[in-house]
Amino acid sequence: MNRPTDEFFQRDRTWHPPAYARDYKTSVARSPSLPLLSLQQSLSEVTGPTFGPRDIGPLDHDLIRNYAHGGEPVGERIIVHGRVLDENARPVPNTLVEVWQANAGGRYRHKKDTYLAPIDPNFGGCGRALTDAEGRYFFRTVKPGAYPWRNWVNNWRPAHIHVSVFGSGFIQRLITQMYFEGDPLIHRCPIVTTIPDARAIDSLIAPLDMNAAVPLDCLAYKFDIVLRGRRSTLFENRLEGN
Amino acid sequence: MVQPLDYLKETPSQTAGPYVHIGLAPGAAGFEIFETELGRDIAGPNAAGERIEIEGTVFDGTGAPMKDVLIETWQANAAGIHPHPADPRAAEVEDGFRGWGRVISDFDTGRWSVATVKPGAVKGRSNRMMAPHLSLWIVARGINVGLQTRMYFGDETEANAADPVLNLIEQAHRRATLIAERTAPGRYRFDIHLQGDRETVFFDI
Numbered sequence: 165m166n167r168p169t170d171e172f173f174q175r176d177r178t179w180h181p182p183a184y185a186r187d188y189k190t191s192v193a194r195s196p197s198l199p200l201l202s203l204q205q206s207l208s209e210v211t212g213p214t215f216g217p218r219d220i221g222p223l224d225h226d227l228i229r230n231y232a233h234g235g236e237p238v239g240e241r242i243i244v245h246g247r248v249l250d251e252n253a254r255p256v257p258n259t260l261v262e263v264w265q266a267n268a269g270g271r272y273r274h275k276k277d278t279y280l281a282p283i284d285p286n287f288g289g290c291g292r293a294l295t296d297a298e299g300r301y302f303f304r305t306v307k308p309g310a311y312p313w314r315n316w317v318n319n320w321r322p323a324h325i326h327v328s329v330f331g332s333g334f335i336q337r338l339i340t341q342m343y344f345e346g347d348p349l350i351h352r353c354p355i356v357t358t359i360p361d362a363r364a365i366d367s368l369i370a371p372l373d374m375n376a377a378v379p380l381d382c383l384a385y386k387f388d389i390v391l392r393g394r395r396s397t398l399f400e401n402r403l404e405g406n
Numbered sequence: 407m408v409q410p411l412d413y414l415k416e417t418p419s420q421t422a423g424p425y426v427h428i429g430l431a432p433g434a435a436g437f438e439i440f441e442t443e444l445g446r447d448i449a450g451p452n453a454a455g456e457r458i459e460i461e462g463t464v465f466d467g468t469g470a471p472m473k474d475v476l477i478e479t480w481q482a483n484a485a486g487i488h489p490h491p492a493d494p495r496a497a498e499v500e501d502g503f504r505g506w507g508r509v510i511s512d513f514d515t516g517r518w519s520v521a522t523v524k525p526g527a528v529k530g531r532s533n534r535m536m537a538p539h540l541s542l543w544i545v546a547r548g549i550n551v552g553l554q555t556r557m558y559f560g561d562e563t564e565a566n567a568a569d570p571v572l573n574l575i576e577q578a579h580r581r582a583t584l585i586a587e588r589t590a591p592g593r594y595r596f597d598i599h600l601q602g603d604r605e606t607v608f609f610d611i
Contacts (some may be wrong), residue, residue, distance in 0.1 A: 170492045173413075177610065179551035180419050188421075190548030193467035197601050200610035202576060203560075206530040208541050208556075209611050211490035212480060213506030221441050250411045260444075264429025271439060274425045276513070288439045290429045321433055326422065326429055334480045335611045337543050337552060342418040355421060358550050364418040390414045404442075 170210045172335055173251055180360040181358035186352045189315050205335065212334035215260040215294060224292045227305035228264075231288030233275075233368065238284055238354055239268025239306030241382035244342070244370070247299040248329060251393030255299025261389070262328040263303055264290040270311030270321075279311050300388045304382065322349035331391040343369045411559035419552065422545040426476050429552060431510050445509070447480065448522040450502025455484025455526070460586060460594045461519035463513060464544065467601030471516025475546040479557075481508040481539070486526030511557070524559065530570050537572070539584075544598065554609045557596050560588045575607055583607050 183195035193290065203209075214388050223230040228237055248256040255267075266289065267270045273289050289308075293301045308323050324341045331337065343350050350356055361406035367390075376384035427435030433443040449457075464472040480489050482505065489499040499505075511518045522540075530536040537558055544553040558566050566572055572581045583606045586596035598606045 175610065177551075179415055183550055185550060188550070189550070191421075191550055192548075193470075194472070194546065194548035194600055195467075195550075196553065196605060196608050197467070198605050200608050203571060203574070203609045203611045204531055205611055206536065206571075207488060207493060207528055208480070208482070208530075208536065208539070211488040211492050213504060214490060215444075218555075219444060221440060221454065224440060249414060251416060253414050262429050264425065272425045272428060274428050275436065276424060288428075288432070288437065290432055291441060292440075326420075326426070328422075329428060333492075334541055334543065335554065337478070337554060338417060339422045339545055340417050340418060341423075356421075359418050364415070364542075367415065367417060368420070376490075390417045392416055393413065 170333070171205050171395045172210065172333060173395055175392060179364050181360070185354070185358040188358050188377040191358070207343075208336045210333045212330060212332060212336070214332075215258065215330070217294065220292050220294060225301075225303050227287070227289065227303060230291060232286045235286045237267065237287035237306050239309075240259045241304070242307050243302060243304050243376055243378070243382055244304035244387055245300070245373075245376055245384065246387040246389065248301065248331075248389045248391065249299055249379070250297050250331070250391050254329055254393075255295070255297070257295055257390055258298045258300055258339070259295050259332070260267055260292060260330045261295060261301045262290070262292040262365060263305075263325050265305065265308040268306050268309050268313055270309030278324065281309065281311065307344065310347075313319045319351070319354060320349050322347045322353050327389065329389055329391060336391045338389075338391060340368060340389070344385060345369055345371045407591055408422070419550060421547060421550055422476060422552075424474050424547040426474070426545060427510055430476055431508060445478065445507050448481070448504060448507035448520065449483075450504065451502065453502040453503045453523045454500060455523040456592060457521070458524050458592045458594060459519055459521050460540075460596055461517060462586075462596040462598060463516045463518070464598040465600065469602065471511070472546055473511055473513050473516045475516070475518070475544060477509050477513040478543045479509075479522070480541040480543075481505050481525040482528050482609060484523050484526050485527045488528075489500055515598075526552050527565060533563070534570045535568070537569040544557065551599075554611055555606055556584050556609070558585045559594065560585050592594050
């Protein structure tokens with residue numbers, strides 16, 4: 165059976181950062197210099213891995229508890245929640261959302277991170293969750309700290325959480341970063357400003373969400389994620405021909 | 407004035423950064439947190455077809471191996487079927503075949519390798535057969551939007567010559583950048599070059 169609705173909208177490359185961004189120095193030698201080859205989608209691209217509850221553990225979405233060794237991690241307790249939608253504003257259910265972040269002092273639990281802020285013995289810094297039928301996900305964690313990085317002499321990353329999302333087709337695959345409302349470092353960051361359009365940058369900044377905060381326990385931030393939408397093929401050739 | 411188009415805009419991409427391993431391959435990066443590490447077993451124990459190993463290195467524009475890359479692979483099984491509801495034959499896929507893999511390059515050498523089964527040919531657009539291939543997605547520090555490409559097999563000369571995607575590449579000599587060299591029975595080598603004379607063909611799909 166042909167599934168003519170399985171193709172995805174074209175990716176708007178002017179909305180995403182360009183591969184080559186001079187002020188983000190590492191991108192200079194890591195950006196293809198020749199044009200990308202434009203390809204019409206086939207079954208190889210509109211399909212992708214699927215995930216289910218058996219793939220993840222019961223604490224995977226709770227970064228306050230999933231690496232705790234007899235104590236609680238240090239830092240501002242927060243909930244990060246939102247929905248995964250597509251460009252048609254339809255929820256993306258049962259999709260895998262993975263996150264990773266520095267601890268409250270701005271230090272990653274990674275052997276390549278040598279920043280002088282200390283490792284937190286009770287904080288691993290990674291989590292994962294499946295979206296529900298309405299595309300909703302949530303994590304509990306501590307707010308990550310800002311940290312310096314080697315680009316210009318005095319560059320600092322704004323507080324951020326890395327987010328990885330799948331969707332239903334391999335070409336919806338997306339990695340991005342979530343920033344926090346009110347952080348003065350956001351617009352000074354050469355990684356953030358690889359994104360040319362100010363509205364696109366705004367879409368990565370999570371607002372404080374007092375409605376989702378838990379009184380006397382933790383604050384909340386809301387971060388919706390939009391993946392490429394599916395096209396309803398009206399008068400076009402079908403993906404698999406006739 | 408016209409009516410507004412009310413589509414949402416895709417969330418913009420940001421680099422995976424140097425610590426992508428924490429989130430996506432914590433076990434491979436040397437710390438134990440999850441019971442199940444995802445993407446380690448592509449084919450599972452029941453998959454038919456030839457068991458193969460693919461190894462390679464990703465090189466930056468200066469020719470240096472990239473030691474902080476994460477690659478995801480996606481493929482059909484040996485019969486050319488994807489384990490996904492959009493594939494009309496998905497019910498025939500062997501139990502345990504995920505088709506999806508995730509690997510990081512070695513912190514010291516930049517080498518990566520994956521074990522899987524060789525995929526079968528897949529029907530492409532207009533019913534034209536596509537030669538056996540893996541779809542690859544490459545992220546790392548310095549890569550602002552994940553790079554999409556394909557890996558074909560060097561011992562599929564006839565199928566590769568007829569492949570509709572390889573034939574889209576205008577400069578014929580660049581087609582070889584998508585074809586893995588067979589170095590021994592069941593072993594392939596696939597190097598990826600982000601820039602330079604051998605720059606890999608990357609896709610906008």
